[in-house]
Amino acid sequence: GAVVSQHPSRVICKSGTSVKIECRSLDFQATTMFWYRQFPKQSLMLMATSNEGSKATYEQGVEKDKFLINHASLTLSTLTVTSAHPEDSSFYICSARVPSQGFTEAFFGQGTRLTVV
Amino acid sequence: AQSVTQLDSHVSVSEGTPVLLRCNYSSSYSPSLFWYVQHPNKGLQLLLKYTSAATLVKGINGFEAEFKKSETSFHLTKPSAHMSDAAEYFCVVSPLWGYQKVTFGTGTKLQVIP
Numbered sequence: 001g002a003v004v005s006q007h008p009s010r011v012i013c014k015s016g017t018s019v020k021i022e023c024r025s026l027d028f029q030a031t032t033m034f035w036y037r038q039f040p041k042q043s044l045m046l047m048a049t050s051n052e053g054s055k056a057t058y059e060q061g062v063e064k065d066k067f068l069i070n071h072a073s074l075t076l077s078t079l080t081v082t083s084a085h086p087e088d089s090s091f092y093i094c095s096a097r098v099p100s101q102g103f104t105e106a107f108f109g110q111g112t113r114l115t116v117v
Numbered sequence: 118a119q120s121v122t123q124l125d126s127h128v129s130v131s132e133g134t135p136v137l138l139r140c141n142y143s144s145s146y147s148p149s150l151f152w153y154v155q156h157p158n159k160g161l162q163l164l165l166k167y168t169s170a171a172t173l174v175k176g177i178n179g180f181e182a183e184f185k186k187s188e189t190s191f192h193l194t195k196p197s198a199h200m201s202d203a204a205e206y207f208c209v210v211s212p213l214w215g216y217q218k219v220t221f222g223t224g225t226k227l228q229v230i231p
Contacts, residue, residue, distance in 0.1 A: 009160075032216045043207065044221045093161065097216045105168070106151070106211055106219045111160040 002028045002098040006109025013084055013116055021079045021112045023094035029074035030096040035067075038091040047092075050077040084116045119144040121210045123222035131230045136195040138225045140182075140208035143189060150191045151209040151219075152182055161207070167191060169213055178202070203229045 003026040013019050023033055031052045036044040048069055049057040056069035066088075068080040081088055093111040097104040124139040142148060152164040165176025172184040182193045191208060205226050211219035 034218050036221075043223045046218050046220075049218065095219065097211075097219075104212075104214055104216060105149075105166070106209070108161050113158065 002026075002096070002100075002105075002107045004094060004096055004107045004109045006094055006112055008112060009110055010113045011115070013114070015085055015116055016083055018080055018082045019084055019114060021081075021092055021094075021114075023077045023079070023096075023109050025075045025096055028096075028098050030077070030098075031074060032096065033071060033077040034095040035069065035077075035079050036093045036095065038093070040090075044091075044093065047079075050094075052077075081114065084114070086116045089114055089116045119146070119148065119210050119212065119220050121208050121220055121222040123206075123208050123225050125225050126223065127226045127228065129228040129230060130198045132200055133197050136193070136198045136202065136227065138193040138206050138208075138227065140191045140193065140222060141189050142191060142208070142210045144210055144212070146212040147214075148210050149213045150182075150184060151211075152176065152180070152191075152193050153207045153209060155205045155207065155224075157204070164193070164206075198227075198229045200229050200231065203227055 005024045007022050033050040035047045037047050038044045047062045050069045050071040052071045058064050071077040094109045097106050120143045122141045150167040153161045164180050165174045167174050167184045175181045180195045205224050207224050208222040209219050
């Protein structure tokens with residue numbers, strides 16, 4: 001299947017700093033990518049939809065200025081957590097959908113565990 | 118619109134006994150359905166998927182699920198639980214075609230007792 005590569009897998013940062021997470025489609029082009037967040041012991045919730053060459057679409061309650069999404073090419077979307085605080089500590093995962101044998105299949109990156117200290 | 122409900126937040130079974138994790142879905146479109154497993158502090162691993170072909174889907178590690186349209190269900194089963202099956206399981210629904218988001222259930226934590 002298609003491969004979505006996400007880096008870093010783990011990151012620890014100090015409160016007030018910014019962290020960038022990369023999501024790459026290695027063997028396909030993705031005009032749309034999705035960013036999810038998982039708080040401890042909870043499910044994955046969609047944060048935003050990343051669209052190549054245009055602005056991202058954010059879900060209700062997600063701060064656009066805090067979670068900056070850039071989708072400058074068909075193979076790379078980035079999520080930047082700006083001025084991170086401990087409450088931003090979470091598991092972030094990206095996803096893309098790929099045409100596959102008559103349907104579109106979802107593939108996920110490995111995820112990034114962010115800890116803000 | 119689409120949604121998925123995992124009926125049990127926590128399931129506990131003895132090693133060697135059957136596993137049943139329940140999932141009901143709702144979708145305005147023809148759905149594709151997935152089960153993912155997440156071990157502690159790990160990413161998501163795809164167990165199996167339904168994409169409008171056979172209604173009984175076999176996945177990895179002995180898991181299988183049956184798509185029942187009349188009941189809007191996609192329950193996950195395994196004949197005999199192993200200690201390594203202890204993890205969080207997510208049922209996921211998405212439209213069969215197109216590039217819309219997928220929707221996750223709230224998860225079921227499976228505990229396997231030795």
